Amino acid sequence: MEMNIALLPGDGIGPEVIAQAVKVVNAVADKFGHQITFQEARTGAAAIDAVGRPYPEETHQICLNSDAVLFGAIGDPKYDNDPSAKVRPEQGLLEMRKRLGLFSNVRPTFTFPSLLHKSPLKRERIEGTDLVFLRELTGGIYFGEPRGRNEQGTKAFDTCVYSVEEIERLARMGFEFAQKRRKLLTCVDKANVLATSRLWRETVQRLAGEYPDVKVEYEFVDAVAMRLVQWPKAYDVLITENLFGDILTDEASVISGSMGLMPSASIGLDTKLFEPIHGSYPQAAGKDIANPLAAVLSAAMMFEYAFELMDEARAISDAVNLSLEKGVVTEDLADGEKAYKTTEVGDWLAAQIA
Amino acid sequence: MEMNIALLPGDGIGPEVIAQAVKVVNAVADKFGHQITFQEARTGAAAIDAVGRPYPEETHQICLNSDAVLFGAIGDPKYDNDPSAKVRPEQGLLEMRKRLGLFSNVRPTFTFPSLLHKSPLKRERIEGTDLVFLRELTGGIYFGEPRGRNEQGTKAFDTCVYSVEEIERLARMGFEFAQKRRKLLTCVDKANVLATSRLWRETVQRLAGEYPDVKVEYEFVDAVAMRLVQWPKAYDVLITENLFGDILTDEASVISGSMGLMPSASIGLDTKLFEPIHGSYPQAAGKDIANPLAAVLSAAMMFEYAFELMDEARAISDAVNLSLEKGVVTEDLADGEKAYKTTEVGDWLAAQIA
Ligand SMILES: CC(C)[C@H](C(=O)O)[C@@H](O)C(=O)O
Ligand SMILES: CC(C)[C@H](C(=O)O)[C@@H](O)C(=O)O
Numbered sequence: 001m002e003m004n005i006a007l008l009p010g011d012g013i014g015p016e017v018i019a020q021a022v023k024v025v026n027a028v029a030d031k032f033g034h035q036i037t038f039q040e041a042r043t044g045a046a047a048i049d050a051v052g053r054p055y056p057e058e059t060h061q062i063c064l065n066s067d068a069v070l071f072g073a074i075g076d077p078k079y080d081n082d083p084s085a086k087v088r089p090e091q092g093l094l095e096m097r098k099r100l101g102l103f104s105n106v107r108p109t110f111t112f113p114s115l116l117h118k119s120p121l122k123r124e125r126i127e128g129t130d131l132v133f134l135r136e137l138t139g140g141i142y143f144g145e146p147r148g149r150n151e152q153g154t155k156a157f158d159t160c161v162y163s164v165e166e167i168e169r170l171a172r173m174g175f176e177f178a179q180k181r182r183k184l185l186t187c188v189d190k191a192n193v194l195a196t197s198r199l200w201r202e203t204v205q206r207l208a209g210e211y212p213d214v215k216v217e218y219e220f221v222d223a224v225a226m227r228l229v230q231w232p233k234a235y236d237v238l239i240t241e242n243l244f245g246d247i248l249t250d251e252a253s254v255i256s257g258s259m260g261l262m263p264s265a266s267i268g269l270d271t272k273l274f275e276p277i278h279g280s281y282p283q284a285a286g287k288d289i290a291n292p293l294a295a296v297l298s299a300a301m302m303f304e305y306a307f308e309l310m311d312e313a314r315a316i317s318d319a320v321n322l323s324l325e326k327g328v329v330t331e332d333l334a335d336g337e338k339a340y341k342t343t344e345v346g347d348w349l350a351a352q353i354a
Numbered sequence: 355m356e357m358n359i360a361l362l363p364g365d366g367i368g369p370e371v372i373a374q375a376v377k378v379v380n381a382v383a384d385k386f387g388h389q390i391t392f393q394e395a396r397t398g399a400a401a402i403d404a405v406g407r408p409y410p411e412e413t414h415q416i417c418l419n420s421d422a423v424l425f426g427a428i429g430d431p432k433y434d435n436d437p438s439a440k441v442r443p444e445q446g447l448l449e450m451r452k453r454l455g456l457f458s459n460v461r462p463t464f465t466f467p468s469l470l471h472k473s474p475l476k477r478e479r480i481e482g483t484d485l486v487f488l489r490e491l492t493g494g495i496y497f498g499e500p501r502g503r504n505e506q507g508t509k510a511f512d513t514c515v516y517s518v519e520e521i522e523r524l525a526r527m528g529f530e531f532a533q534k535r536r537k538l539l540t541c542v543d544k545a546n547v548l549a550t551s552r553l554w555r556e557t558v559q560r561l562a563g564e565y566p567d568v569k570v571e572y573e574f575v576d577a578v579a580m581r582l583v584q585w586p587k588a589y590d591v592l593i594t595e596n597l598f599g600d601i602l603t604d605e606a607s608v609i610s611g612s613m614g615l616m617p618s619a620s621i622g623l624d625t626k627l628f629e630p631i632h633g634s635y636p637q638a639a640g641k642d643i644a645n646p647l648a649a650v651l652s653a654a655m656m657f658e659y660a661f662e663l664m665d666e667a668r669a670i671s672d673a674v675n676l677s678l679e680k681g682v683v684t685e686d687l688a689d690g691e692k693a694y695k696t697t698e699v700g701d702w703l704a705a706q707i708a
Pocket of ligand 1: 075090093246546547576
């Protein structure tokens with residue numbers, strides 16, 4: 001197969017982990033006989049520093065013309081504590097999601113047996129956790145208008161908006177995921193307070209009739225924030241709006257003890273984007289110590305979701321599992337044993353696949 | 355001292371746990387020589403069923419004329435899955451908060467040594483956790499206008515609004531709490547996305563100069579959702595807006611393993627309200643099995659925050675500690691040992707204080 005992949009390494013450790021994902025993708029391509037063309041483009045602080053905008057038009061065109069996008073991470077602390085900064089790296093991320101129509105962020109949380117001891121939670125609470133969030137990614141309070149300040153600057157406001165169509169396309173994807181999994185869908189909202197949440201709940205209730213094999217539960221976001229820690233195994237597929245998804249998927253990423261390993265996919269109208277859920281982790285940048293496994297597993301998700309190439313995806317996840325078993329891991333996972341460099345882990349995985 | 359206390363038992367297990375708090379308050383009053391007048395009033399589903407409104411005017415007047423309000427819980431499942439219900443119990447709660455000006459919800463999370471094993475988190479992660487959230491309670495997306503649907507019903511919207519004054523009074527309370535504690539204040543926001551969050555951050559940054567002894571940290575809400583599970587001991591005082599506070603305080607309540615025990619205070623312009631953070635738990639209602647300790651500890655907070663009577667507060671918390679040590683607890687804490695009834699725990703505590 002010919003594949004056109006846009007590479008957006010971004011900021012901080014982004015370039016380093018993406019470089020390992022590229023090694024792995026190349027190894028898979030060699031082994032399975034695919035032709036891959038990579039096109040690299042700038043985003044985030046790196047793009048602001050270079051061309052003054054966090055999501056340059058050139059980058060957008062490269063993404064639009066790609067079959068899939070591999071994304072690193074963005075964000076730079078020099079922008080974080082300056083609330084009045086005119087251009088922020090995150091704006092590039094939001095602009096990219098919106099312009100590429102990446103409406104569904106798929107974030108699985110699962111456990112690796114060899115990493116259970118890393119979790120802050122007790123083993124019996126998490127062993128076997130296997131849930132996936134579908135977070136709505138192009139709507140809600142992230143994009144709603146009006147937003148800003150009053151003239152005197154004494155008041156600020158944001159608007160959360162959702163249309164039935166936006167909810168429906170995300171919800172349908174949730175029902176379909178559930179059908180292929182354990183057939184439980186949890187709709188997470190705050191319908192006891194928010195008008196938008198009531199539209200979410202109504203819409204999901206209406207669609208439920210079309211998916212009689214899926215059991216649907218409705219839970220308030222605050223209750224889910226509790227139950228995720230108490231008993232994550234209770235969940236299968238969770239659907240939710242943008243901001244709730246931001247908070248809950250990050251919370252969920254901690255429970256498995258494998259936060260540095262969690263990949264994600266963003267499914268769009270025009271393309272699909274794959275990225276590790278960890279951030280740009282600037283403190284570790286340039287030191288060859290960042291854990292590349294989440295980026296590598298994002299490449300596995302790419303083969304599965306963008307190209308429906310399951311054997312290729314499995315070749316990657318098998319190699320990752322083996323690296324964990326054999327302790328070919330970066331210092332965050334080394335537990336006092338020998339720690340491998342970011343580049344060494346990438347090389348090992350590529351060799352393993354070959 | 356003469357004290358005028360409004361009792362709002364509410365729904366579900368509310369009446370049962372409030373009845374135990376009353377026993378304890380009476381025991382304290384006898385021992386320390388206070389005159390207490392209780393006035394009971396309806397809220398929530400109980401009020402809807404009786405008079406068609408979840409926060410009747412009569413209830414409001416009773417609260418306004420009180421020195422403190424002891425509140426149980428509200429909510430009834432018959433309203434939860436009917437997004438189009440015209441009157442919902444929660445509206446009463448929100449109306450009450452707004453009309454009583456209860457702008458700051460104080461929610462401590464701390465551990466009881468004898469309950470650490472109940473936590474889903476590992477002991478070493480939580481032992482010694484002692485944090486307190488100040489959640490803004492009368493602003494933000496809970497109350498902002500406009501909210502609702504477009505004419506065709508195909509779109510819904512909510513508005514998040516904050517004024518500098520609203521942020522400032524909550525933030526100042528946060529700085530003052532921090533000064534009396536470990537001098538660390540964490541401002542939780544989403545300033546990389548939301549205009550309201552940027553106003554929060556700016557306002558807190560401006561005030562910080564007036565409290566040079568307090569160290570201020572700024573963290574995004576998604577990062578806090580992670581770190582609360584990873585390392586809750588990192589926090590001292592956290593301030594945040596209404597919706598983030600709803601989600602994070604519930605998440606935090608789980609980590610100590612003592613969720614059924616966590617009290618809260620809502621500090622207002624006209625009065626102060628004290629309530630257990632657990633919900634109305636309808637499945638347990640009427641069975642004399644609900645854990646009354648959170649309601650009882652809310653009464654302790656009342657003596658401390660409404661009347662500045664520290665000895666009285668301590669008499670209650672000492673009795674609670676003793677009940678935990680001696681195993682005079684309801685079935686949720688009994689660990690296979692003898693479980694006491696709700697009423698028995700209340701009687702025991704009252705006798706202990708006397
Ligand atoms: C960086 C930020 C704007 C972003 C978000 O809130 O969506 C991040 O937290 C994420 O989850 O991808
Ligand atoms: C019942 C609901 C409206 C309420 C809230 O969201 O504030 C509750 O969750 C709480 O935290 O007291």
